[in-house]
Amino acid sequence: MNRVEGVAKVTGQARYAYEYPVEGVCHAVAVQADIPRGEIIRVDAREALALPGVLAVLSCEGAPELADTSDYELALFQSRTVAYRGQIVAAVVAETLEIARQAQRLIKVTYRPGEFDVRLTGTHPGLYRPDKVNPAYPTDTGQGDVEAAMAAADSSVDVTYTTPALHNNPMEPHATLALWEDGDLTLYDSIQGVSTGRDSVAKVFGLPPEQVRVHAPHVGGGFGAKGSPRPNAILAAMCARAIRRPVKLAVTRQQMFSFTGYRTPTIQRVRLAADAGGLLTAVAHDVVEQTSRVTEFAEQTAIATRIMYGAPNRGTSHRLARLDVPTPSWMRAPGECPGMYALESAMDELAIECGLDPIELRIRNDPATAPESGKPFSSRNLVACLRAGAERFGWDGRDPRPGIRREGRWLVGTGVAASTYPVYRSPCRATARVGPDGRYTVAVAATDIGTGARTTLTLIAAAALGVPVERVTAEIGDSALPPAPVAGGSMGTGSWGSAVVLACRALRRALDEHAGAVPDTGIEAYGDTAEELAGQQDFARHAFGAQFAEVRVDTGTGEVRVSRLLGVFAAGRIINPKTARSQFIGGMTMGLGMALMEESVMDHEFGDYLNHDFAQYHVPTIADIRDIDAVWIEEDDAHLNPMGSKGIGEIGIVGTAAAIGNAVHHATGRRVRDLPIRIDRLVG
Numbered sequence: 138m139n140r141v142e143g144v145a146k147v148t149g150q151a152r153y154a155y156e157y158p159v160e161g162v163c164h165a166v167a168v169q170a171d172i173p174r175g176e177i178i179r180v181d182a183r184e185a186l187a188l189p190g191v192l193a194v195l196s197c198e199g200a201p202e203l204a205d206t207s208d209y210e211l212a213l214f215q216s217r218t219v220a221y222r223g224q225i226v227a228a229v230v231a232e233t234l235e236i237a238r239q240a241q242r243l244i245k246v247t248y249r250p251g252e253f254d255v256r257l258t259g260t261h262p263g264l265y266r267p268d269k270v271n272p273a274y275p276t277d278t279g280q281g282d283v284e285a286a287m288a289a290a291d292s293s294v295d296v297t298y299t300t301p302a303l304h305n306n307p308m309e310p311h312a313t314l315a316l317w318e319d320g321d322l323t324l325y326d327s328i329q330g331v332s333t334g335r336d337s338v339a340k341v342f343g344l345p346p347e348q349v350r351v352h353a354p355h356v357g358g359g360f361g362a363k364g365s366p367r368p369n370a371i372l373a374a375m376c377a378r379a380i381r382r383p384v385k386l387a388v389t390r391q392q393m394f395s396f397t398g399y400r401t402p403t404i405q406r407v408r409l410a411a412d413a414g415g416l417l418t419a420v421a422h423d424v425v426e427q428t429s430r431v432t433e434f435a436e437q438t439a440i441a442t443r444i445m446y447g448a449p450n451r452g453t454s455h456r457l458a459r460l461d462v463p464t465p466s467w468m469r470a471p472g473e474c475p476g477m478y479a480l481e482s483a484m485d486e487l488a489i490e491c492g493l494d495p496i497e498l499r500i501r502n503d504p505a506t507a508p509e510s511g512k513p514f515s516s517r518n519l520v521a522c523l524r525a526g527a528e529r530f531g532w533d534g535r536d537p538r539p540g541i542r543r544e545g546r547w548l549v550g551t552g553v554a555a556s557t558y559p560v561y562r563s564p565c566r567a568t569a570r571v572g573p574d575g576r577y578t579v580a581v582a583a584t585d586i587g588t589g590a591r592t593t594l595t596l597i598a599a600a601a602l603g604v605p606v607e608r609v610t611a612e613i614g615d616s617a618l619p620p621a622p623v624a625g626g627s628m629g630t631g632s633w634g635s636a637v638v639l640a641c642r643a644l645r646r647a648l649d650e651h652a653g654a655v656p657d658t659g660i661e662a663y664g665d666t667a668e669e670l671a672g673q674q675d676f677a678r679h680a681f682g683a684q685f686a687e688v689r690v691d692t693g694t695g696e697v698r699v700s701r702l703l704g705v706f707a708a709g710r711i712i713n714p715k716t717a718r719s720q721f722i723g724g725m726t727m728g729l730g731m732a733l734m735e736e737s738v739m740d741h742e743f744g745d746y747l748n749h750d751f752a753q754y755h756v757p758t759i760a761d762i763r764d765i766d767a768v769w770i771e772e773d774d775a776h777l778n779p780m781g782s783k784g785i786g787e788i789g790i791v792g793t794a795a796a797i798g799n800a801v802h803h804a805t806g807r808r809v810r811d812l813p814i815r816i817d818r819l820v821g
Contacts, residue, residue: 138606138713140592142355142585151355154327155312155387162314163192165376165386166237167368168227168244169395170219173744174253174461177217177246180227185240188231192380194244196227201375204343209431210396210464211341211371219248220431221463222745223395225368230376230384253461256741257427259297259404261458264425270437270455271471278443278509281450283408286419290410292490293419298407298479299811302737302746303400304754305468307586309357310390311397315373316383320344325352326370329359330623332582335616337366338374354614356624359586360727361467362398364625369397394749398466399737401426401436405479410450415491417448417502422480428457429464436465437472441557441791442480444677447504461744467625469727470787473558474794478731478812481554481795486808489537495553495799496523496532507677515676515776518707519555522683525770526553526705530685540806547689549700550804554795556682556706558788560631560777563622564670567636569598569644570661577602577609579640582618583633588786589716590629596713597634597780601641611637619663627680627784630712631777632666638779639664676776680783682706684725684796690804695820699729699797702765707772709783717785721767724789730757732794736813 145151182194195201200214213225227244231237254263267276287293314325322344328334331351339349356363369388377384388397403426410419422442428434439453468474488495503520506513527533535551536542542549567581579598585591594611602609612618613633622632643662651660687701704725711717734755737746748754767789774781794812801819802808809818 138592138596138715140589140716141595142591153309153355153357154314154325154353155385157314157325159314159316159383162383162385163230163232163380164234164237165228165230165373165384166241167225167372167392168229168241168246169392170222170224170226172219172248172250173222173255175219175248175250177219177226178249179247181245184243185229188236188240188243190232190236191229191240192232193230193376194227195375195379201379203341205340210368211366213368213371213375220429221461223463225372225396228372228376230380253744255460255462255739255744257402257404257425257458257460259425263458264456267433267435267455267457270435270440274437274440277454279452280509283419283421283450283452286410286450287408290418291413292487293410294483294486294490295408296483296486296810298405298482300403300475300478301812302402302739303468303731303735304394304737305360305362305399306390306393307358307360307362310388310393311363311367311369312387313370313373314383314385315377317378317381321348322374323350324370324374327356327363328353328366329356329363329584329586329625331584331614331616332620333623334366338370341371342374351616352614353584356584356586359624360469361471361625364467364623367397390751391749394737394746396463398468399463400468400471400475401465403438403475405438407479407483409483409487411487411491415493415498415501417446419450420446420448421452422476423454425456425458427460427462427465429462430459432464433457434465438476441473441476443509444507444679445480445555445557446502447508451509469724470558470791473791477556477791478794481792482798482810485552485799485802494537496527499523499555510677512675512677515678516707516772516774517679517681518770518772519681519683521770522681522705522707526683526685526703529705529768530703532685539803546692548692548804549687549689550800550802551685551687552796552799552803554684554792554799556684556788556792558627558680558784558791560678560680560783561626561628562631562635562670562778563628564667565621565632565636566619567633567640567664568619568661569637569640570659571644571648571655572659573655573657575608575655577604578612579609579637580612580618581633581636582616582621583613583629584624585613586624588720589713590624592716593630593712594633594637598637598641601638602645627787630782631784634780634782635666635669635778636664639666674776678777680706680708680788682788682792684792686796686800688797688800688804690801695816697733697801697814697819699761700763702729704767704789706767706769706788708769708785708788709772709774709777710781711769712780712782718767720785721789722765724787725765725767725793726757726762728790728793729761729797731790731812732797733813
């Protein structure tokens with residue numbers, strides 16, 4: 138099914154947060170700290186306030202109090218402390234955006250700089266063990282004796298991989314329109330969750346949730362960066378309250394590298410041991426990451442290792458260093474994405490040590506139950522994905538020797554890696570209504586961040602109601618609708634769709650009671666998944682996949698081109714193949730960027746990421762995507778949700794970087810363990 142909002146988007150009728158016309162609207166611009174650590178001594182706004190059209194300057198000098206300051210990133214102007222370069226230290230509100238930007242340059246902030254540390258190393262003296270890793274996983278796990286198994290192994294690898302900081306910059310930057318009316322706050326915000334966003338904003342301002350309304354009917358991408366309210370939402374609301382007029386605030390592309398989140402850099406040591414038959418006897422994965430000094434975020438980098446392959450001796454750990462940097466946050470497939478890069482690269486290295494085909498090594502170590510928890514899998518079809526992908530990709534007959542296949546000046550290689558992502562669901566509510574005209578409306582406070590959520594929910598509702606899709610409308614993107622979880626963790630369709638199905642089934646029962654006749658007022662029914670989730674059986678629920686890559690490496694320049702990418706996935710029932718394929722290949726494209734291009738470069742003397750724009754932070758374009766395809770196998774899993782679906786938004790990125798890195802090794806014989814695979818790392 139085509140996207141139901143497709144015409145509105147391509148004709149410009151679909152409005153995004155910054156685009157809503159409001160009478161009397163003003164514009165706000167943020168002022169950022171230009172030191173990485175220290176204290177604000179003075180904010181001199183006299184020149185800015187003297188500029189015609191400037192309405193207010195907000196800073197720690199006489200800042201309005203906030204009711205809740207537990208989240209440092211949202212507690213704007215509540216202290217004089219500067220925790221990282223780029224932190225918001227003031228804001229200008231003016232009649233026009235141009236005036237606000239001019240006034241921004243006139244504000245003078247005097248600091249008392251302090252010593253700072255922005256360097257992440259595996260031996261950082263401040264490394265510590267967090268209480269948990271995102272969202273609530275055990276920090277460390279262990280079984281058996283890894284050291285003894287490594288010493289007794291017939292084949293083993295002990296290798297360290299690193300991934301840089303990565304910034305998730307969606308096409309639509311973070312933006313907010315805020316207006317107050319009779320003590321109530323309305324936000325048009327670019328956010329991935331209107332219900333959770335409403336509750337967070339209400340807490341900051343000390344308001345009952347019913348006095349805050351968040352609209353996000355269309356969101357131009359998120360990738361995790363918009364998973365919760367960012368400072369722009371709070372700042373726009375503060376400015377609007379200060380001048381008693383509506384205020385618009387859009388985060389610039391450069392500012393999105395400062396205070397809207399990013400993926401932490403990682404240092405990952407992976408140790409694998411195997412017997413003579415290629416069966417794993419030990420798996421260990423130890424991770425070092427960074428967090429800020431003000432808010433802890435511990436990415437769950439090693440958790441996928443806990444469920445991927447069987448071995449009697451196991452261990453995973455996470456350690457953090459508190460640095461003078463912005464707080465890391467979610468980025469597409471947090472944890473699984475960087476963690477599976479290291480694990481799947483190490484599995485490729487072990488396959489070479491064992492003299493086994495890398496697909497065969499994975500098949501031999503596919504576990505019957507979750508290796509650490511012992512839970513049965515609701516379904517696990519990794520082996521089917523590997524075999525189907527091998528046939529489609531033409532893997533059979535591959536010469537395992539690296540650096541021997543050549544076409545002109547190009548060395549050619551192929552690589553494979555596995556993908557996985559957990560199946561999450563959160564409580565959700567929805568309503569379903571039929572009017573006397575025979576049209577149906579389902580309502581849920583879901584958000585569509587470009588994934589096609591409206592379309593999928595329309596299909597789910599039509600199937601549950603047993604009516605044509607043309608008679609169904611899905612209302613989403615408004616916190617006044619029945620509450621729903623965030624569009625993140627690949628749980629949107631599973632959570633929202635389950636509530637929609639329950640509401641539609643209740644509506645059908647109500648229609649039966651009316652003998653199919655609809656009264657003039659219509660009929661409405663309600664669905665709530667809380668009780669169903671509480672009674673769900675205990676299974677390990679995960680989607681799986683296999684990524685295949687072919688690369689070409691120029692022997693003269695070291696340039697790497699990905700000539701083919703194939704993903705094969707087992708993700709439950711695919712509800713809408715058209716938008717599903719788009720999600721899979723979108724994730725794979727992002728994984729290609731992770732492998733070859735994306736890297737936020739920290740200047741250790743300056744204390745900030747230097748390449749904070751798209752001129753220097755490189756992402757794949759259409760010229761980089763040659764032949765990319767995503768397919769799936771039929772999977773029937775009755776232990777998931779009423780639709781039998783698994784999330785698909787994130788699994789596409791998982792494993793892609795490893796498959797490309799493994800292909801580069803096969804092409805050249807060079808193993809690059811530090812992403813991205815830059816030319817200097819390949820030929821140096």
